[in-house]
Amino acid sequence: MTASYPATRLRRTRVAPWSRSLHAETTLSPADLIWPIFVTEGRGVTDPIRTMPGVDRLSVDRLAAAANEAVALGIPCIALFPNTQGHLRTEDGKEALNPDNLVCQAIKALKDAQPGLGVLVDVALDPYTSHGHDGLMHDDGRILNDVTVEVLVGQSLNQARAGADIIAPSDMMDGRVAAIRAGLEGEGFCDVQIMAYAAKYASAFYGPFRDAVGSGGYLKGDKKTYQMDPANSREALREVAFDIAEGADSVMVKPGMPYLDIIRMVRDRFDVPVFAYQVSGEYALIEAAVAAGVLEKDRAVLETLLGFKRAGCSGVLTYYAPLAAKLLG
Template sequence: MSITIPNLGSFPRTRLRRPRRDDWSRRLLAENTLTAADLIWPVFVIEGRSARQAVDSLPGVDRLSIDLLVEAAKEAFDLGIPAIALFPCVDPALKTPDAAEAANPDNLVCRTVQALKKALPDMGVICDVALDPFNSDGHDGLVRDGQILNDESVEVLCRQALVQAQAGCDVVAPSDMMDGRVAALRDTLDANDLDRVQICSYAAKYASAYYGPFRDALGSGGALKGDKKTYQMNPANSDEALREVALDIEEGADMIMVKPGLPYLDIIHRVKTTFGVPTLAYQVSGEYAMLKGAIDRGWLKGDLAIEETLMAFKRAGADAVLTYFAVEMAKMLKAR
């Protein structure tokens, strides 16, 4: 039996392609995995019954009335999606400078929460805490003489979160970026025997150009006067995000959100490695619209592009991702 003795200096001993050759090996050695349990589905609710409105700037995304939203949520839950994030499209007649409708216990959000928890008690319901759906100025806080008020806004946000929690939501998610609101929310919830309700703080929310389609869906963009740069973060800043996160953790946040997503993977990574707390990312409307547009035109292969994008969040350190692709991605994962 002859044995070939190679020239040991003629080829590399370490071949990184070797474990990539077979599918089983690639799956076995994958450093990150994506499952339906990693996804949170953002949804838009409207008044009416059997009502569905397409969002032109978010192809494939519809505003749904409560009854249709409950049915859609059932499908999402059956696919393994553990939670939805609820955003209301409020009647313009109910939008006022004091955002009073936000604290109405019979508002659209509270009625939707009650319907969802009755139909799906085991599905997580996350409620946005911010005033832009209810504020005639389109801002996340109250406005006086062109200035966004901090402490006065926090008082209204606490009343808003309280009625949401009393309606049965599992998580309140302040996205307003007012200073001190996490501590105020925690104190308010605890004082009203709602200590079970979690807080997911949008701790690092940037003044981004990627929110346009969301504002179209919500109906707040046209009313917006000025910009949100005095309370949302400067996209140039990274260290500031860590200060914001540290404060919100100290104030009692259970989870941290970074928003937007893909342009801020470095922030997600820094937050996760620095604090080790549950860290969420939001693949925002502008990100979705760009990717969806390229997929619909055939420029990108949809299933691969969506999964690769969502995997990037996991690789950066996100524990979960809010994405309008949640149901589509869950279906693809289930079909495998």
Template sequence: MTESHLPPLPSVPALRPRRLRDRDWTRRLVAENRLGIDDLIWPIFVHDGSGSAPIPSMPGVERLSIDAAVAAAREAEQLGIPAIALFPATDPGLKTADGREATNPDNLICRTVRAIKAGTGNIGILCDVALDPYTSHGHDGLLQDDEILNDESVAVLVEQALVQARAGCDIIAPSDMMDGRVAAIREALEAEGFRNVKIMAYAAKYASAFYGPFRDAVGSSGNLGGGDKRTYQMNPGNGDEALREVALDIAEGADMVMVKPGMPYLDICWRVKQAFGLPTFAYQVSGEYAMLAGAAERGWLDRTRVAWESLLAFKRAGCDGVLTYFARDIARMIAEGKRQP
């Protein structure tokens, strides 16, 4: 009900809003939005080699070996997390201008997908489709004379999506923001018989300053140098454009759409969900996580409470789920029977 349509309200004592806040059971009974394990997708970084490697700009997050990623996926499955998202820290020696490692059927992501599929029962795997983890210049597409080539990049992205699908990926998630890539990927998946492989399009992905820790995690920040991605990622000042981008991706065959980053763009999440009604997700990106986790590490914030509150905000904004590095923490808490902190 909008403010302009509110009926005249009685005053105290006839109406005391605090009556519904005075007990825990009452607050739970009238809660408008709830956060559950089913709302979570857990992003996981993988690297070649053994063991794990901390990511300094993301307190509490590590790059995992394939074996460790399988163990993490098993835990996620046991906790009831519906899906994990995989991102590679590619060996710098494998990075090239054309990002050819992205289409290698035995690359790090494909090997990880196969290992997780063999080592778990029923957990969804989302794979990012973009060239930035594989290019020597750090861009999401092919670079020529300071220009990101659109159609030529799409052709490579299609091959990347296919090797991931052949490895067993359940959700293809194009994050590159090239025009027409969703249609091209959908057509290729259908042609190879991958009719049930889902596409979650990074439909409204902004040229944001909140991605820095992620680029540290996948090792692309140094490759990008002084360049930026504003010729293909969206202007943070634009909202109507996001609706056009989402409409295009839906028309091209996206099953789900994503807004990225998350908290600075909750208004976009709300507008997308209201306009299209399609399953809508947000990515609580690395910079958002780093701010909260870093402040909690210093004792300035309560980690559990701010994580919960921030994720609940996505639900209030209309999101069906969230990619968040807090996923395991929140799932553990819910699985242990603990209520909202």
């Protein structure tokens, strides 16, 4: 029971900066951030992404500098996403299994530069398929679950052999976490983590990302038969429960800001680390508002990231990781 005013003045603890810091219920630090980076072919390439101002595609030889920057800023992990060239995209996505593909080269470059830096890799076939889907497609347009899972296991093992620390299946195929976990254990990769995109919604906020990885122009149809309906929340809890039971070490909710309620529900229900992805559309919205003069960028970035932590996140994948780390540093 709280005493009444004026015996209690809730503003007392807000008067001074030291007191606000002392009474903060939620904290945010660079250690809470994962930095997504887009990788492209070539050498010496820094290719600006039109729909994501301030974010570039980097060639593999530019990754050492990014790794060094991450370590200097206290960012513990980088997430890699490839922009696969059109001539390497096929119906079966076989480039995902190439031990010298762009992602495998990038993993090795990061580990050569900073062996102690965590490397997270996305597992899905959309960067490699000519139809732009996360799974293999039947002639009638259906996405085939079980045969896709077999390829995803091969993709995961390919990335683990290259040195990946976290396998992050984003495909939303049923049963893929159990199959990937069995594959990793079978080849002795018992310390490789799985961060499952457990509640990944069929969202309107992915457009700039698809531009960044070059899959948008290839996508035939939509992904509503495997990504979640934005109307559903209880279904997200079922998805998370399945992925934990199948061997996920942590789970992810994607997108982030429109789904803070899902993050809180997952955190309250399950005793596993929960991550969110502040996706490309969320980033683009903030950048557009800043460019229009209606938001102060630094404050807006930190406030959104703190919101993820307050909702229950252990960490956040965000393109603002370097900026936020500098602001927090």
